[in-house]
Amino acid sequence: MTDQRWPAALAEARLHVVSGKGGTGKTTLAAALALALAAGGRRTLLVEVEGRQGIAQVFDTPPLPYAEQRIAVAPDGGEVRGLSVDAEAALLEYLEMFYNLGLAGRTLRRMGAIEFATTLAPGLRDVLLSGKVKECVGRTVGEDRRGGRRVPLYDAVVLDAPPTGRIVKFLDVTKAMGSLARTGPIHTQSEGVVELLHSSRTAIHLVTQLEDLPVQETLDTVDELVEAGLPTGAVLINRIRPSRLPATALTGAATGAGLGSGLRSGLEAAGLFLKDEEVDGLVSETVEHAERVQIESAVRSRLNAAGLPQLELPELTEGVDLGGVYELAELLREQGVR
Amino acid sequence: MTADRADARAGRPRHLDLDGLLADRDTKVLVCCGSGGVGKTTTAAALALRAAEQGRRVVVLTIDPARRLAQSLGLEELDNEPRTVPGALRNTADRGDGELQAMMLDMRRTFDEMVSGHTTPDRAQAIFDNPFYQTISTSFSGTQEYMAMEKLGQLSSTGLWDLIVVDTPPSRSALDFLDAPQRLSSFLDGRMIRLLSAPARAGGSALRKIVGSTFNLFAKAVSTILGGQMLADASAFVQAFDTLFGGFQERANATYQLLRAPGTSFVVVAAPEPDALREASYFVERLSSERMPLAGLVLNRTHPVHSTLSGARAREGAETLESARGDELAAAVLRLHADRVETAERERRVLGRFTRAHPGVPIIDVPAMSTDVHDLDGLREIGRRLAS
Numbered sequence: 001m002t003d004q005r006w007p008a009a010l011a012e013a014r015l016h017v018v019s020g021k022g023g024t025g026k027t028t029l030a031a032a033l034a035l036a037l038a039a040g041g042r043r044t045l046l047v048e049v050e051g052r053q054g055i056a057q058v059f060d061t062p063p064l065p066y067a068e069q070r071i072a073v074a075p076d077g078g079e080v081r082g083l084s085v086d087a088e089a090a091l092l093e094y095l096e097m098f099y100n101l102g103l104a105g106r107t108l109r110r111m112g113a114i115e116f117a118t119t120l121a122p123g124l125r126d127v128l129l130s131g132k133v134k135e136c137v138g139r140t141v142g143e144d145r146r147g148g149r150r151v152p153l154y155d156a157v158v159l160d161a162p163p164t165g166r167i168v169k170f171l172d173v174t175k176a177m178g179s180l181a182r183t184g185p186i187h188t189q190s191e192g193v194v195e196l197l198h199s200s201r202t203a204i205h206l207v208t209q210l211e212d213l214p215v216q217e218t219l220d221t222v223d224e225l226v227e228a229g230l231p232t233g234a235v236l237i238n239r240i241r242p243s244r245l246p247a248t249a250l251t252g253a254a255t256g257a258g259l260g261s262g263l264r265s266g267l268e269a270a271g272l273f274l275k276d277e278e279v280d281g282l283v284s285e286t287v288e289h290a291e292r293v294q295i296e297s298a299v300r301s302r303l304n305a306a307g308l309p310q311l312e313l314p315e316l317t318e319g320v321d322l323g324g325v326y327e328l329a330e331l332l333r334e335q336g337v338r
Numbered sequence: 339m340t341a342d343r344a345d346a347r348a349g350r351p352r353h354l355d356l357d358g359l360l361a362d363r364d365t366k367v368l369v370c371c372g373s374g375g376v377g378k379t380t381t382a383a384a385l386a387l388r389a390a391e392q393g394r395r396v397v398v399l400t401i402d403p404a405r406r407l408a409q410s411l412g413l414e415e416l417d418n419e420p421r422t423v424p425g426a427l428r429n430t431a432d433r434g435d436g437e438l439q440a441m442m443l444d445m446r447r448t449f450d451e452m453v454s455g456h457t458t459p460d461r462a463q464a465i466f467d468n469p470f471y472q473t474i475s476t477s478f479s480g481t482q483e484y485m486a487m488e489k490l491g492q493l494s495s496t497g498l499w500d501l502i503v504v505d506t507p508p509s510r511s512a513l514d515f516l517d518a519p520q521r522l523s524s525f526l527d528g529r530m531i532r533l534l535s536a537p538a539r540a541g542g543s544a545l546r547k548i549v550g551s552t553f554n555l556f557a558k559a560v561s562t563i564l565g566g567q568m569l570a571d572a573s574a575f576v577q578a579f580d581t582l583f584g585g586f587q588e589r590a591n592a593t594y595q596l597l598r599a600p601g602t603s604f605v606v607v608a609a610p611e612p613d614a615l616r617e618a619s620y621f622v623e624r625l626s627s628e629r630m631p632l633a634g635l636v637l638n639r640t641h642p643v644h645s646t647l648s649g650a651r652a653r654e655g656a657e658t659l660e661s662a663r664g665d666e667l668a669a670a671v672l673r674l675h676a677d678r679v680e681t682a683e684r685e686r687r688v689l690g691r692f693t694r695a696h697p698g699v700p701i702i703d704v705p706a707m708s709t710d711v712h713d714l715d716g717l718r719e720i721g722r723r724l725a726s
Contacts, residue, residue: 023375023609057613099559108556117560124564163374184562212710213404244674249667259671266668270655274647281645282671289674291708317680319612319688 005309006336010233013203015137015196016158018236019167019221020207021214025238027054028320028328029207029313030160031080033236035329036337038074042155045136046071047083049129050162055082060322066090068136075330081154083136088114090128098185123176127190130173133159134193137201164206164221171197171204172228203233208303210237210296215303222306235308239315243293245286253290259283311335351693354634354700357725359603360389360501366601367494368633371506371515373617376609377638379403380711380720381704382505383411383440385605387426387714388721389501390438397439397493398503401486406712411440418444418451420493425714439499445485449475452488452589456582465578470571480518482507484590491593513624516597603633608692610640610685615692622696634700636724637689641681642705649679702726 016037018030027048034046045068048055053063059071064084071082091114092105108114118125137157140150162170169175173193196202204225208218218235225232245253253259264279274282303310313331316324359365370382379400386398397420403413412424420439427436454462465471475481486507493502506515561569579586596602604625608618618635625632656672659665693701704723711720 021375022373023611023614054613057616094563095556095559099555113556117564186563241677244670244677246666246670249670253667259667262665263668263671266659266665267655267672269662269664270658270668270672272647272651272655272672274645278645278647281643282647282675284644285675285678286671288708295709317677317684319684 005311006234006338007309009200010203010309011338013201013233014152014154014156015133015202016156016233017161017167017171017202017204018158018207019161019164019204020236020238021165021217022163024207024209024214025313025320026163026207027052027058027160028325029236029238030158031055031058031325032313032328032332033205033337034080034156034158035072035074035326036332037156037158038072038078038080039076039329039333039338040074041077042074043079043081043153044074045081045083045154045157046160047085047133047136047157048160049085049133051084051086053084054160055084058320058322058325075326075333085129085132087118087125087128090132091118091124093132094128094186124186126170126176127173127186127193130171130193130197131186131189133157134189134196137196138192161204164217167204167221168224168228168230171230173197198229198231200231202231204230205233205236207236207238209239210299210303212295212299215299219302219306222308232308235303235306235310236313237303237310238313240312241292241315243296245290245293250290250293253286254294256283256287259286311337351689352634352698352700354636354702356385356605356633356636356702357388357392359633360385360394360725361392363394363500364601365501365603367490367596367599367603368501368503369506369515369597369602369604370504370607370636371604371621372607373614376607376614378607379505380407380717381605381607381636381638381724382503383407384711384717384720384724386440386501386503387423387438387717388725389503390426390436391718391721393436394501395435395437395499396501396503397441397499398505399441399443399486399489399493400505401443401482401507403442403505404712406710408442410711410713410717413440413442418442418447423714437499443482443486443489445482446475448485448489449481452485452586453582456585461578461581465575468571468575468578470568470575474575480514483515483518486515487590487593487597491589491596494596513620516624516628598628598630600631603631605633605636607636607638609638610688612688612691615688619692619695622699632699634702635692636702636704637685638704639706640685640703641678642703643675643678643682645675647675649676649683652676652679 016033018026018033020026020029031046034044038044046055048064055061055071056063059082061071061082064071064082066084066086066089068081068083070079072080074080088109092109096105105114118128136154137152139153141153142150161167173190177187177190177194206218206221208214222232243250263283264274267274267279267282311332312335313328316327318324320328359368368382368385370378370385372378379402382398382400383403386396390396398411400408400411400413403411408414412421418441420441423438423440426438450466453465457465483506486504490502490504493499606618606621608614622632622635652672652675656669656676659669659672689701693699702724704720707716707719709716711717
């Protein structure tokens with residue numbers, strides 16, 4: 001059976017970029033995806049690049065340093081490591097690698113010289129961040145016991161990327177490089193980044209909610225990604241709330257029609273003899289619910305027109321805690337994520 | 339005061355009276371802040387409209403409004419100047435001299451005007467022609483915030499309006515609005531660029547002694563990465579800027595002071611989600627340490643229950659009906675009420691964490707609208723909810 005929600009092409013991607021409009025649950029779903037992809041004895045890396053310490057908050061750990069460390073154990077064995085990439089630290093790492101600055105690097109940082117260099121060319125920050133991500137994707141380790149070949153350290157890398165407003169600019173490394181020197185170590189590595197980001201080893205997923213603005217932003221971003229030649233992945237529809245009303249009652253309910261005396265007798269049959277204002281309150285909640293369901297179905301058909309694979313995640317009424325992230329990861333697995 | 343204490347003991351936050359704030363003629367500037375995606379722009383526009391309807395002369399400075407909200411404010415033209423919002427006051431002919439104007443920040447143009455205002459046309463042109471200026475005026479990470487403050491300063495100095503409502507840039511953190519201008523200032527102050535572009539000639543500075551020849555090595559490395567041309571452009575830019583810089587710095591400081599002046603109030607907007615409220619919490623602490631006046635918190639898009647029926651009874655009722663194959667609609671109504679009670683309880687819990695940390699902060703709940711706001715009637719409805 002082919003599962004269109006997570007086609008084979010996505011299962012082969014090594015770098016999963018997760019973006020979305022602010023407030024849609026991008027970080028939470030990036031974390032759930034990293035867990036889902038690690039299930040069954042695999043190892044994934046969850047990376048953030050905006051210094052928000054969102055990963056630490058989701059996994060309830062102390063703030064992450066600029067070092068990969070284990071943050072969660074995945075179902076059926078497997079582990080997720082976390083990394084908070086910081087442009088200044090990445091630049092220092094480069095300088096030390098290529099220019100042997102030694103301890104002076106720290107002094108430079110204290111002086112503000114490193115921050116200055118990364119703000120001088122806004123593209124440089126993005127190049128440094130995506131460069132580090134690429135290095136993690138490509139890193140190999142040890143020796144395969146059977147073949148003696150080196151194997152990738154991470155089965156998949158999940159990037160909690162900047163929100164949709166900035167994502168194309170962030171990933172369009174070629175453009176950013178235009179403002180930088182045409183030679184040198186960072187330039188060389190960036191060519192590799194461009195190659196990775198434009199290849200089928202990368203999938204860019206967009207988190208959305210069934211509301212007008214997030215869906216519009218998602219559709220706009222899909223167009224921008226396609227135009228920039230960047231590979232789109234799945235749309236992750238987050239916080240889906242169940243539609244409680246029978247389909248036949250929906251249209252009427254949105255206007256409040258058909259919710260009068262019939263409802264009262266229905267409630268009485270359930271042993272609920274309510275005051276008028278209690279029934280009125282239930283009616284107004286139902287009208288709101290019906291209006292929302294109608295809007296959701298309208299924006300959903302706009303989303304369907306984009307023709308991307310879709311994954312669906314419900315709203316967790318308890319709110320999202322660590323247990324909630326595992327629950328979402330399990331739901332992703334059930335929809336074919338592997 | 340006693341009532342407030344009683345509220346605090348009962349775990350009830352104080353009520354934020356926005357109508358009172360808008361009606362108070364001493365309120366001159368209202369800054370709406372919060373993390374991205376919480377409805378800041380809509381809140382700012384709704385407050386501005388409501389104040390105008392109450393007879394105030396208002397301008398609202400929006401940063402990056404969604405397309406349809408911009409349209410509803412008549413903001414299709416981008417000329418970096420306030421324009422009267424068409425149709426805003428049609429129902430209020432009897433309310434006196436109220437007025438609503440709106441504008442969308444054009445940061446490049448604001449930057450250009452600031453440069454032109456501080457130097458001769460020739461020098462200004464030299465700055466505009468520098469390729470590095472293009473970068474700094476359009477994509478430097480603090481420029482938008484800096485220019486929002488600059489524009490606020492300009493609007494305020496004209497004295498044309500008696501209330502200015504400011505939306506803040508959609509940063510990842512609400513604190514960026516307060517920090518970014520400082521970042522841009524220290525970037526432009528020229529010390530570092532002089533060191534980088536000509537470390538040998540920067541004089542026997544203490545800095546150079548500390549790091550010795552390492553700095554030269556660093557400058558070389560940076561120049562390898564960025565390219566010599568970029569450093570040269572940046573250096574020329576900063577030198578040309580040097581003459582303006584005193585004026586800029588003074589101006590930025592004056593605007594920062596405006597944020598502290600009596601007459602300025604901050605409204606923090608947050609959604610009832612842990613992340614948004616955590617950000618709001620940082621911002622409230624920061625305002626207090628900067629001695630900037632916080633009016634209160636707008637808890638935006640809440641889902642209050644409309645019926646006092648308990649969640650448990652609703653669920654039981656639904657089960658009874660479902661097992662008896664009774665009225666399907668009534669069962670559905672009860673189910674969705676039970677969902678709603680759960681959501682409302684979660685939102686109370688999330689808010690509870692905020693109010694325990696900041697018991698003195700007045701709060702207003704703004705129930706979510708089931709449709710998106712994209713016209714003046716929608717803004718009026720939001721305004722009504724903000725003031726209830």
